[in-house]
Amino acid sequence: MNAMLPVNLDRDRLRAHHRLMWRIRALEEVALRGLDEKLVLGAIHPSIGQEAVAVGVVAHLAREDLLLSTHRGHGHTLAKGASSGAMLRELLGRDGGTCGGKGGSMHIADFGVGMLGANGVVAANIVIAAGAAHAVKLRGENRVVACFFGDGAINRGPFLEGLNWAAVFGLPVLFVCEDNRYAATTRTDTMTAGPGASARARSLGVPAEEVDGNDVLAVDEVAARLVGEIRAGGGPRLLHAHTWRVTGHTGADPGAYRSEDETRRGAALCPIRRARETLAIAGLILAELDGDEAEARREMEAAYAEAQAAPFPPFAAAFSDVQDIGAPQHAAAA
Amino acid sequence: MNAMLPVNLDRDRLRAHHRLMWRIRALEEVALRGLDEKLVLGAIHPSIGQEAVAVGVVAHLAREDLLLSTHRGHGHTLAKGASSGAMLRELLGRDGGTCGGKGGSMHIADFGVGMLGANGVVAANIVIAAGAAHAVKLRGENRVVACFFGDGAINRGPFLEGLNWAAVFGLPVLFVCEDNRYAATTRTDTMTAGPGASARARSLGVPAEEVDGNDVLAVDEVAARLVGEIRAGGGPRLLHAHTWRVTGHTGADPGAYRSEDETRRGAALCPIRRARETLAIAGLILAELDGDEAEARREMEAAYAEAQAAPFPPFAAAFSDVQDIGAPQHAAAA
């Protein structure tokens, strides 16, 4: 660890990032326990180790800005302002979840805070994000759309189609490639040709930057610049953030396909630990920083307990929100 | 026209190109007449003006090499060695057509000469070509696959997926982007962001070159190099050929969306005229070169007449070649 402090360190800002990263991690650790306890029902994809990307980017989004995510979307969602209570209710499939229990982890969304949905189909959110930005432009609004996806997603066609679209129409989208070097069990460098996300983006007319995605201040800084350029009408940008997922691909995956060495080095990159060390050097007392963790854990434990107390959605929820005309008819509840 | 001769001009080779370009043009001019005469049935997409790309590239393919094409595939097909007679029968929807009259212009194919099909879906051939090359590699064969597509096709997802695939697996494919500046009625530069096909290819790990696609010798030369690299096991390459379609998008399209100026300048680029001028400077007598045209026209007129005499496929053809098990059952011919 370099004992030097970043010039112009904004201690309060980093402290806020530290808190938010802890909230994300605590939420996901509770969710993983929920999986063990068979209260979280479907697959979940934790972003433990990747929190800095969500936090550093979303720091530059206002509430009216928009965000689209992937299967690995808890961090983005919480950072955008969703309530941990509603999120955990959603993961437990309960009434009062962000999607009324109908979506679960993979479709978590909170339109009230501009979080337009996680997505179960890799790269599908890229073209949808372009479209959300298209509407922003058509309506003459001043909003930025952030679209997160993984390094595996850049091998799907919608990556090309969505970036080209955003560039052709000059749309306000920040594409964020969270490059954790793996797509499920596959090392992405074995299945990805060429120099990677940034080069692909540039070839599609989208200026791109790379960043150490485990350094929340670095992410914060470059995101500031890119979001600023987008807000100034510069069209889309791509941020290629190098990071590492500490857990397996899903909550059920031990991640045994990664070498011990790789796993050890990855864990050492922990963005929360890095933020903590910087804050300590900057003079914060560790007990206070421990307090951030403790507070986050308290919040999530309470949310988890409260979610368990919430009822499952009623039978009729299966048939609502499908469509107005031609909605499913069903016999009275069984 | 530059009166200088290319160094090391191979007169015989250029003469052969001249002949083949005339055969392509004559075939398509006859096909256009067939459209007027309501003998050619479906839409056709002439490649008039673009003949040099087909001829210069296919000159480097052996019979056992493979080729996949688009809706604008007559030139590639004839260059690969299909018979003009079978092609015109196909365009007229007759028995004895390359596809027995079942495919027509948009699905013209001659597997006997390694021409694996035109395709009615833009960019769909790109992934299929990658797969044909995948089979070549799996079987340890020594074949090159050439895959032609337009400048509009680089905005579809399969362009990214197919090039990445070919590069990841190190497959012997020459991707050829025939850039005629339009996709149907749309100027592609208005709908394509970034620096274009070559840059996109390079970002996907596919080395690329650009060429004046109306200069058959230039195409010939760069194709020689690229095909050589591919045959040497170098993996895929992309050739970005700048050209111009003289006709409308389809036989029925007057092309009125293009400016007069653009049309005039495009027509001046005629690759056949350029080859002819070079040959004349190199000492060939014009009457001989006129003979190439006349001979080509004679061939195609004869093929056209012969195609008209061929019967339509029988009623039962509608039900054959569907599938072995679960094939359609039909009442006896109506």
Next chain:
Amino acid sequence: MSELTYLEAGRLALAEEMRRDPLVWVVGEDLGRGGVFGQYRGLAAEFGPDRISDAPISEAAILGAAVGAAMMGTRPVVEMRFSDFALCAMDELVNQAAKARFMFGGQTRVPLVVREPIGMWRSSAAQHSQSLEAWYAHVPGLVVACPATPACNKGLLKAAIRCDDPVVYMEHKGLWPMEGEVPDDPDFTVPFGEARLVAEGGEATIVAWSAAVHVAADAAQTLAADGIWVDLIDLRTLWPWDESTVRRSVRKTGRLLVAHEAVTVAGFGAEIVATIAEAEAASLRAPPRRLGSPRAPVAYAPTAEAALHVTAEMIAGAVREMVQGAPR
């Protein structure tokens, strides 16, 4: 009332809705020059290139972007050119557009219209001729419309644009030049799920939609000349479909024939026949029947293409057999 073609009726519907609601916009390839069939001719001049927007050849992005734009409160109309090309955007249509409202628990709506011209037309061969309306009827969240006349093309397209859920809107390529009376009222819409009675008679019920309605109408005329009068029902929308009108007719006639251009196997005719067999078994005086395409791709050669057509003769013949109790 004005005499318009099916194509012009669609264009007028779109123009009227665009005038009415500034949030309606259209996106697809070549629209600035009128679209591949001229359905958009002149609209770019009136509404400008942002609202009649060209698109790259990126079907997945066209539809996917429309999903995002619809979720953000605009009302995109998407042109797919040939319904066959919508297969390049099937994730966007079926996994995204159709499910977003539900899977996000009602937080959003996806008011988009996907125009997907269907049908066999002038030797267009296997990749430009399909009619996959049955697929969409099978997908929760989608509305499916298949107009058969100029008036319906105006009224249904307007209803589709006003609908808050995604609508798959399937015009038939063979009907573009068809002329007919079209109401001038800018608030004329055709409600989804209400069939149109094309002909009335007591001896059999023919159900059809899209171009097959006109083939069936020819058959009905032939039959009438023979003294066999039928109910001919133009379903107009497949989801929702007008089950009660069909059932009422079958209760009267006791005989049901469904005719469509799509492949018979697992076509939407199966849904109608199955529904009637379940619900109106007691009314049926003859086994119900379906006429559709054999399960074969569409060939280029006219002889082979024609082998897949459901003809007026086939329809009339089938009805005659049903009425006369002839063995099949």
Next chain:
Amino acid sequence: MSELTYLEAGRLALAEEMRRDPLVWVVGEDLGRGGVFGQYRGLAAEFGPDRISDAPISEAAILGAAVGAAMMGTRPVVEMRFSDFALCAMDELVNQAAKARFMFGGQTRVPLVVREPIGMWRSSAAQHSQSLEAWYAHVPGLVVACPATPACNKGLLKAAIRCDDPVVYMEHKGLWPMEGEVPDDPDFTVPFGEARLVAEGGEATIVAWSAAVHVAADAAQTLAADGIWVDLIDLRTLWPWDESTVRRSVRKTGRLLVAHEAVTVAGFGAEIVATIAEAEAASLRAPPRRLGSPRAPVAYAPTAEAALHVTAEMIAGAVREMVQGAPR
């Protein structure tokens, strides 16, 4: 005979066919580590990474490349992970794989197998739960298989790999751990279009496939306890489907119930009921019936997911009503 799970039976089938024919190869995401459900575990070690090939997350390229490789004489088996993701490759499957043989006039064949795991499974929600087998049955050129048991998963997968036409091969995710006796004979295959009689009885015919077969088998047991004996037919393949076995049974029982997990509307049950209504009207002693999912996306919450399930009680209840002539 060996006792194997449905998953192991599929893996064994693949291994045997790969040993038998060096032109068989497999491609999909994560296969080198066994695939998402472990269906490929150990195969990379035996066959190497060229024949058990990883793939980028490029569904269109996976399927499209398989089309090209199949046309060039290899026999690719493609893994789509969840059938829902096949929607990202629908052009490649429906416009290319299914049509190439026909539209090129028989010059080529596309002997590929697409494995598309289907079905509701452990709160997988709207994008990981679909059963779209009816779509594929509607597409000329495709064969559609939906195995319900370990033995069928072995025999049908082997038949699929040996088939010279594209096969959509739909395993049910809920069946992976199911155990059963599986023939050891490496030439054991299950022919397409031959149904399996699961239970025999004279009072009604139940037709099902995939996981619904087991739900129906439970129902058949309940019914048997009440003295109601039914024919339970496991269709095994939907295209071709064994019409003659179903008709023979219906001629005997006079009653038909089709049960499937997919959405009822325009599901394949409609095809079966329609066919029987057309062809066996005289044999039917009660109106035929279908049980399937309401037309709604699949929810995450177990209460709402369960609301879409066809249960053994529903099947038994429907048969009882049919047998006792109760009003619906």
